[in-house]
Amino acid sequence: MAEFKVQKTYKEINEKIKKGKVVVVNAEEMIDIVEEKGAVKAAQEIDVVTTGTFGAMCSSGAILNVGHATPKMKISRAKLNGVPAYCGLAAVDLYIGASELPDEDPRNTVYPGEFKYGGAHVIQDLLSGKPVLMEAWAYGTDCYPRKYLKKELNLHELRNAILFNPRNAYQNYNCAVNSTRRTIYTYMGALKPLFGNATYSTSGQISPLLNDPYFKTIGVGTRIFLGGGQGYVAFYGTQHVFDVPRSPNGTPTEGAGTLCVIGDMKKMDPNWIAAASIQGYGVSMYVGIGVPIPILNEDMARFTAVKDADIVTQIIDYGGDYPKGIDRSLGTVTYKELKDGLITVQGKEVSVTPMASYPKALEISNILKEEIQKGRFYLGEPQATFSQL
Amino acid sequence: MIKKRMVLRFSKKTWNQPIVYRLVKDFDLAFNILKASVFPKEASLMVLEISGDEAEFDRGMAYLDSHGVVYEPLEANIKKDEERCIHCGACAAVCPTGALAIQRPEMKVVFDTEKCSGCELCVKACPPRVIVATLSSNEVQ
Structure with a gap:
């Protein structure tokens, strides 16, 4: 470890948090600090850099333990406000997936579908303190004889409500365009014909996984801001890829790492979880995630100083290539260009809008910063890094 | 004038x-x-x-x-609920007049009602559905 001029441990930083002496900045502020002082001096001065993201993350959901009624019941089918929940677990454990739809939803039969209510809305209603009507069916057993139950669920009355999202916080994501002659409706929003517009979905320079591109500090057990409460990185997320093309600063040039996250829903806040109806596509959920990055050494200072101009992504045609599974990029763009709102695709000037919220992501990084400064949030040292799994 | x-x-x-x-x-x-x-x-x-x-x-x-x-x-007929707006930008992608636009560098979604033509494309494009238009209800009270 002699290769580093600055060396800090999680324990030392947590000790500083305890004493109220920790120095925390957000990932936006870190850019200028490293530019002015250099990575070594920045690493000496700064202990933690906070990041944030607030984007649509379909691969999300909640584990609910709805408690027993008398007589008891082993639920085999359940609907929450009409939205089916997965019941292939123990008697009264359910999993409500964010993108699940009521059976009656017309989906895309009237194109483009509206997708007014789904699993994410059930989660949002619970978080907002609204009652959710559960209807449950069972075949009945000697130990669990009840066959039907209709009851109102309230978040505070549930025995457990655990947000458990298998794939969140994508490290990088495509910039979407449409080459066809009609408007298409995708999870990247509405895309107008003949490259009429472009969309992207990341908070870029303040996004958690772009500030620790090699997962040096983010691993199993990292404590995070999740939906307004404290949550944890449970594992790498589904579709997580490590061996990807990278820019000289280490950031991947296409979709790469993901996180599987978990946290107690009862401590979350509906300001940081928003149900989303994506026209023509389905229901999704905006999830607010913030990850504190410990500045253990000057490398971490360098990584967290990454800026939009130095992060790139690929322009992907969602009208043709993407649905057909053709792996082709129409070009590379930086997040600076995307954020400025104008890119060139196949010789045409195309206006760009985001799908993820930068203002909300920045707010998350600031909340996390304050929580750490006030000694209410301690760093969780990973029990395993993803490369060890 | x-x-x-x-x-x-x-x-x-x-x-x-x-x-x-x-x-x-x-x-x-x-x-x-x-x-x-x-x-x-x-x-x-x-x-x-x-x-x-x-x-x-x-x-x-x-x-x-x-x-x-x-x-x-x-x-008076088309409103964005500023409290619930998450500033994602999905509405700005479909707005044909630029009434809904991204204010840079803050990246906030701003609604300039003077540019709005009342097309209502934003209503269903908004993921949290915070834009409410009452233009479709033709009934005279």
């Missing part, structure tokens, strides 16, 4: 009268149709950008009153 975007609601009785013609002829008001939904013997709706002399504009509106046409500024 003033220029205003107005929503005009016609009842089953007034739908077939040449009311907009009178606005031009009698009050020298210019109009630009932004949206029209007119059906025989049904309550109908028009969104017009009306411009002209201020006093004449007021007289023109009084004329609408006297003929049972209900009118309101367009901005």
Whole structure:
């Protein structure tokens, strides 16, 4: 470890948090600090850099333990406000997936579908303190004889409500365009014909996984801001890829790492979880995630100083290539260009809008910063890094 | 000179009268149709950008009153709930007039009602559905 001029441990930083002496900045502020002082001096001065993201993350959901009624019941089918929940677990454990739809939803039969209510809305209603009507069916057993139950669920009355999202916080994501002659409706929003517009979905320079591109500090057990409460990185997320093309600063040039996250829903806040109806596509959920990055050494200072101009992504045609599974990029763009709102695709000037919220992501990084400064949030040292799994 | 975007609601009785013609002829008001939904013997709706002399504009509106046409500024008919807006930008992708746009560098979604034409494309494009338009309800109260 002699290769580093600055060396800090999680324990030392947590000790500083305890004493109220920790120095925390957000990932936006870190850019200028490293530019002015250099990575070594920045690493000496700064202990933690906070990041944030607030984007649509379909691969999300909640584990609910709805408690027993008398007589008891082993639920085999359940609907929450009409939205089916997965019941292939123990008697009264359910999993409500964010993108699940009521059976009656017309989906895309009237194109483009509206997708007014789904699993994410059930989660949002619970978080907002609204009652959710559960209807449950069972075949009945000697130990669990009840066959039907209709009851109102309230978040505070549930025995457990655990947000458990298998794939969140994508490290990088495509910039979407449409080459066809009609408007298409995708999870990247509405895309107008003949490259009429472009969309992207990341908070870029303040996004958690772009500030620790090699997962040096983010691993199993990292404590995070999740939906307004404290949550944890449970594992790498589904579709997580490590061996990807990278820019000289280490950031991947296409979709790469993901996180599987978990946290107690009862401590979350509906300001940081928003149900989303994506026209023509389905229901999704905006999830607010913030990850504190410990500045253990000057490398971490360098990584967290990454800026939009130095992060790139690929322009992907969602009208043709993407649905057909053709792996082709129409070009590379930086997040600076995307954020400025104008890119060139196949010789045409195309206006760009985001799908993820930068203002909300920045707010998350600031909340996390304050929580750490006030000694209410301690760093969780990973029990395993993803490369060890 | 003033220029205003107005929503005009016609009842089953007034739908077939040449009311907009009178606005031009009698009050020298210019109009630009932004949206029209007119059906025989049904309550109908028009969104017009009306411009002209201020006093004449007021007289023109009084004329609408006297003929049972209900009118309101367009901005009263389309609203973004600022409390619940998550500033994702999905609406700005579909807004044809730039009324909903990204304010840079903050990346906040701002709504300039003066540029809105009342097309309502944003209503269903908004993921948390925080834009409410009452233009589709043609009924005269």
